Amino acid sequence: KMVFDSTSYSNGDEAQVEHMSLNLRTDFDEFRLFGTVVVTVVAKKPTDKVILDTRKLTVNGISCVCAESKPLEYEQKEGSETFGSPLEIKLPEGTLAKAGDSCRISIDYSTAKGDDCSALQWLSTEQTADKKHPFLFSQCQAIHARSLVPCMDAPGLKFTYEAIVTVPAPLTCLMSAVRTGRYQCRSDESLFNGSRGTVFSFQQKIPIPSYLLAICCGFLESREIGPRSHVWSEPSAIDACAYEFAETEKLLKIAEDILGPYEWGTYDLLVLPPSFPYGGMENPCLTFVTPTLLAGDRSLVGVVAHEISHSWTGNLVTNETWDDFWMNEGFTVFAERKIMARALGSKKKGFDLKSIIGWNHLQDSVNHYGCDHCFTCLHIDHSRDGGVDPDDAFSSVPYEKGFNFLVHLEKIVGGPSVFEPFLKEYIKQYRLSTVTPMKFRNSFEAYMLSHGVAKESIEAVEWATWLHKPGMPKDPEFDRSLVEKADAVGDCWAGLNNEVKLSWDASDLKGWTTDMIVLALSRTILTVEDGTGSPDCAALDEAYGFSNVVNSEVLFKWLTLCIIKNYEPSHPVIVTFLTKQGRMKFVRPLYRSLFKAGGESAELAISTFKQHQSNYHSICQKMVSRDLGISK
Numbered sequence: 001k002m003v004f005d006s007t008s009y010s011n012g013d014e015a016q017v018e019h020m021s022l023n024l025r026t027d028f029d030e031f032r033l034f035g036t037v038v039v040t041v042v043a044k045k046p047t048d049k050v051i052l053d054t055r056k057l058t059v060n061g062i063s064c065v066c067a068e069s070k071p072l073e074y075e076q077k078e079g080s081e082t083f084g085s086p087l088e089i090k091l092p093e094g095t096l097a098k099a100g101d102s103c104r105i106s107i108d109y110s111t112a113k114g115d116d117c118s119a120l121q122w123l124s125t126e127q128t129a130d131k132k133h134p135f136l137f138s139q140c141q142a143i144h145a146r147s148l149v150p151c152m153d154a155p156g157l158k159f160t161y162e163a164i165v166t167v168p169a170p171l172t173c174l175m176s177a178v179r180t181g182r183y184q185c186r187s188d189e190s191l192f193n194g195s196r197g198t199v200f201s202f203q204q205k206i207p208i209p210s211y212l213l214a215i216c217c218g219f220l221e222s223r224e225i226g227p228r229s230h231v232w233s234e235p236s237a238i239d240a241c242a243y244e245f246a247e248t249e250k251l252l253k254i255a256e257d258i259l260g261p262y263e264w265g266t267y268d269l270l271v272l273p274p275s276f277p278y279g280g281m282e283n284p285c286l287t288f289v290t291p292t293l294l295a296g297d298r299s300l301v302g303v304v305a306h307e308i309s310h311s312w313t314g315n316l317v318t319n320e321t322w323d324d325f326w327m328n329e330g331f332t333v334f335a336e337r338k339i340m341a342r343a344l345g346s347k348k349k350g351f352d353l354k355s356i357i358g359w360n361h362l363q364d365s366v367n368h369y370g371c372d373h374c375f376t377c378l379h380i381d382h383s384r385d386g387g388v389d390p391d392d393a394f395s396s397v398p399y400e401k402g403f404n405f406l407v408h409l410e411k412i413v414g415g416p417s418v419f420e421p422f423l424k425e426y427i428k429q430y431r432l433s434t435v436t437p438m439k440f441r442n443s444f445e446a447y448m449l450s451h452g453v454a455k456e457s458i459e460a461v462e463w464a465t466w467l468h469k470p471g472m473p474k475d476p477e478f479d480r481s482l483v484e485k486a487d488a489v490g491d492c493w494a495g496l497n498n499e500v501k502l503s504w505d506a507s508d509l510k511g512w513t514t515d516m517i518v519l520a521l522s523r524t525i526l527t528v529e530d531g532t533g534s535p536d537c538a539a540l541d542e543a544y545g546f547s548n549v550v551n552s553e554v555l556f557k558w559l560t561l562c563i564i565k566n567y568e569p570s571h572p573v574i575v576t577f578l579t580k581q582g583r584m585k586f587v588r589p590l591y592r593s594l595f596k597a598g599g600e601s602a603e604l605a606i607s608t609f610k611q612h613q614s615n616y617h618s619i620c621q622k623m624v625s626r627d628l629g630i631s632k
Contacts, residue, residue, distance in 0.1 A: 005321045006383035007143050007390060009079060009086035010152035014047040015096055017152050018207075022163040025197075026173075026217050028134045031114040031122040037149050038065055038106045043096035050091065050105065053146035053153035055084030056112035062089055065104035072105065082389045084146045107150050115618045119144035121275060127615060128218070128273050129291070130234045133171060135218035137272055137288070139281060139617060142322055142390035145210035156320040156434045158207035166197045167217045174232060176214035176283035177204035178266055204284065206264060207432055209318050214283035216270060225269075226252070228262075233271035233291075240294050241271045247298065247343070251305050254339045259312040260424050263431070267311070269304065275582040277617040279303045282310030282332075290583050292552035299514045299551060302340050302354070309335035312427050320434040322390040326378045327435055330402015331423075333358065337403070338420075352478035353515055355407070360522060362400035363472065369395070371471035378402060379437065379467045391619060405466045407476050409444065412461060413453045422447045437467055486516045490523025493540055494533025504543040514553050521557040528564050537567040547573045556586045563593040563601060575608050582616040584623065592627050606630070 005012070017039045024035035041050050054076060062072045072089055079085030095103050111117040123135040138148060146153040165173045166185065181201040222230040223242035226249030233241045248269065256262055266285045274291055280303045281288040287307040293300045313331035341351040366376050374380060375393050378401055382388040410419035426443050441463060448458050466473065489508070491497035502508045509517060527533025541547050546558040547570060559577060562570035578590055594605035606628055613621050625631070 005154040005156060006381075006387060007083065007322055008152065008154035008157075009051060009053050009083065010154060010157070011047065011049065011051040012152050012154055012157045014045055015041050015043045015050055016157050017052075017159050018042050018102075019159055020149070020151070020161040022149065022161065022165075024163065024215075025166045026136060026168070028122070028136070028168065032111050032117070033120070033148070034110045036106055036108050038104055039150075040102060040104050041096070043099055043101045045099055047096050048091055048093070050089045050096075052087045052089070052150040053084055053143075054087045054150050055118060055144075055147040056116050057087075057147065057150060058110045058112075059087065059150070060108040060110070062108070063106050064092065064095070065106050069106075080387070082387060083143070087150050109150060111148060115621075117147045118618050119146075119148040121617050123273055123275065127275065128234060130219065130236045133219040135216075135273055137216040137218075137276065138214050139277065139288075139619065140213050141211040141281065142325075142394075143211070144619075145213050148213065148215075151210045151213075153210045155209040155211060155318050155322065158209050158318070158432070158434070160207050161204050161213070163202045163215075164199060165202075165215065165217075166199050169196055169198050170219060171198070171217050172220040172232075173198075173200040173215065173217045174220070174268075174270060174286055175200075175202045175204075175216075176208070176212055176286050177202035178285055206284065206316075208284055208315065212282070212284055212315060214281070214286065214288065216272070216288075218273075220270075222268075225249070226267075228252070228265065229267045229269065231269045231271065234273070237271060237291065237294070240296070241269070244294050244296070244298055245269055245301065245304060247301065248304060248308075251301070251308050251339055251343060254342050255305075255308050255311070255335065257342075258338055258420060258424070259309070259335060260427055262311060263316060264311055267308070274580055275615055275617055275620075277582055277584045277620040279583060279585060280307040282307045282314055284311070284315050290581070292581050292583050292586070295514075295551045297551075300553065302336065305339045305343070306332055306336040309339065316432065317427055317430045318434045320436050322382055322393075323380055324378075324435075324437055325380070325390065325393075326398035326402030326405075327437070327440065329399040330378075330406060333399050333403040334406045335423075338416075349479055349482055352480075353482045353513075353519075355403070355476070355478045356480065356483050357515055357519060358396070358400040358403060359476075359478075361396040362404070365395040365397050365400075366472050373470055376401075376470040376472075377468055378405065391623070401473060404473050404476055408466070408473075409461065411476075412457050413448050418448075418451065418453065422451075437463070482516065483519055486519035487523045490520040491527065491533070493520065493524045494527040494535045496527060496533055504539070506544060509544065514551055517554050518557050521554070521561055525557070525561050525564060528561070535561065535565065537562055537565050537570070541570075552581070552583075552586065556590070559590060560593055563590070563597055566597060566601065568600075571604060575604070578608055579612045579615065582620050584620050587616070587620060588624055588627055591624050595628050 019040040021038040024033050062074045064070045074089045077086045119138050119140050125134050128135045143153055145151050167173045180203050183199050185197045220232045221235045221238045222232045225231050229248050231241045231245050264284050268286045270288050271291055272288055276290050279290050309332045314328035319327040337351050337354045344350050369375050376397055380393050445458050488500050492500040524535050549555050559574050591605050594601045
């Protein structure tokens with residue numbers, strides 16, 4: 001594998017793919033993509049070969065794009081289940097003889113069928129919301145782009161791309177790029193079961209890492225929700241989506257105030273079918289989001305603020321390797337919470353409330369792994385034990401521990417008035433590039449020294465401890481006033497606090513945010529886990545109707561409590577929630593909680609997963625199978 005990225009076989013230290021030109025055709029009968037990719041490769045030093053990452057791709061032929069279009073020798077060498085296999089292409093003598101030399105290589109290929117292509121999920125008509133047409137979407141993060149296209153699948157190697165994609169009418173194709181055109185095929189070309197196809201074209205002029213390559217194809221409608229934004233979804237949900245995300249432009253403007261100009265032109269949202277495994281995915285120009293955000297009251301748009309923030313932290317400035325994934329996510333959480341605090345008009349208390357919830361998630365992850373586990377460090381060595389799949393190390397740690405590190409730095413230098421201008425300057429310095437902790441440290445120290453921050457304060461930062469010490473960091477001591485209010489109600493629900501007078505109806509939660517309700521339920525759960533509380537789930541459900549709420553965050557926390565209390569009347573609701581969506585934030589913890597409870601609950605977890613696993617994304621299937629001890 002590469003010297004500087006243990007998750008890639010590519011020779012990115014010798015040459016780099018700087019541009020891709022894709023020409024693809026979707027096949028919903030074979031559940032595969034067919035086509036060609038032309039890669040423009042530029043030498044960093046003399047080399048006689050180009051090595052690309054692949055996973056279960058069928059390569060039909062490779063040629064040098066020149067006057068003679070010469071066929072090239074190539075070999076797909078043995079690799080591993082986790083990292084795929086290297087595609088080694090032998091170049092004609094003198095092609096990349098010195099740094100700066102370039103060549104164009106055309107690869108005729110097809111993806112593996114169905115779930116064997118880990119980047120793609122093919123949904124049958126029955127698996128979609130409207131049940132009228134099939135659907136296709138991709139998820140390339142972290143190292144799944146190699147199953148979509150031969151590439152240098154490492155975040156430190158960015159490229160621009162253009163694409164032409166032919167799909168069956170009346171489906172629409174979207175990509176992580178600016179839409180540049182569409183036309184209907186002539187009657188003598190690209191037939192799909194006798195029907196004419198539609199060709200869509202795209203261009204991405206800003207260099208991106210491979211994990212941000214994205215495609216979707218489905219029966220979609222769109223609504224304009226701002227001067228640079230549309231929301232896309234299946235037709236039955238489009239009105240709800242347009243309402244839910246109507247304030248996207250407001251969030252974009254706040255983000256620009258904090259982070260600098262938005263450089264990507266278009267900012268569209270695509271609401272995917274329920275099996276999408278994440279809350280959102282920051283694909284440039286086209287953020288993918290889960291339908292579990294459709295609460296009906298815009299209470300869960302914090303996920304959109306998070307994905308908007310990625311337009312700077314992650315997409316424009318990218319972690320050089322997956323070892324420092326926190327440099328994407330920690331920075332993004334930091335920006336997201338600043339955006340939402342300003343959007344809601346409660347800068348300090350709103351920021352601190354979100355931060356405490358995040359702290360609780362971090363504690364959950366550390367408890368899950370163990371306080372000495374390497375996955376609880378900010379910097380994770382993916383080369384250990386023969387190679388670590390970044391999916392296996394995925395947790396709230398890079399998000400929340402990374403965020404708390406930045407909060408710590410902000411406090412040390414004197415607060416937001418000092419740190420926020422630095423953040424904007426840091427993004428400007430490394431835009432279109434990649435970063436490491438050392439680059440960030442050098443920029444931080446140089447900026448702060450030149451802006452009057454005491455040298456003693458700068459030298460007080462314990463970089464090695466934050467980056468390499470496992471477990472929880474020091475408590476940052478956020479304002480807990482709102483948390484204490486929620487905790488008091490949570491204690492009352494657990495039968496531990498007689499001082500709080502409740503009406504035991506919806507009026508108790510009037511004016512409460514989603515975060516406050518989640519915190520109260522979290523407090524009740526904590527009392528059950530430590531053996532002090534004994535909530536009456538039936539009484540709680542009757543009083544507040546938790547089992548019927550639309551808000552997915554509240555429902556998830558409520559069902560967690562029900563599992564811990566072994567409240568059997570909740571089992572049908574649990575099964576419905578687990579099977580109507582595939583967001584791993586909800587699915588994995590609920591399956592784990594059921595399995596941990598043992599007995600009938602564990603049996604319910606296994607039987608439910610086995611019956612419905614085909615509806616989940618392949619990443620989700622793999623992780624839940626592992627959680628439940630089922631070989632996959």
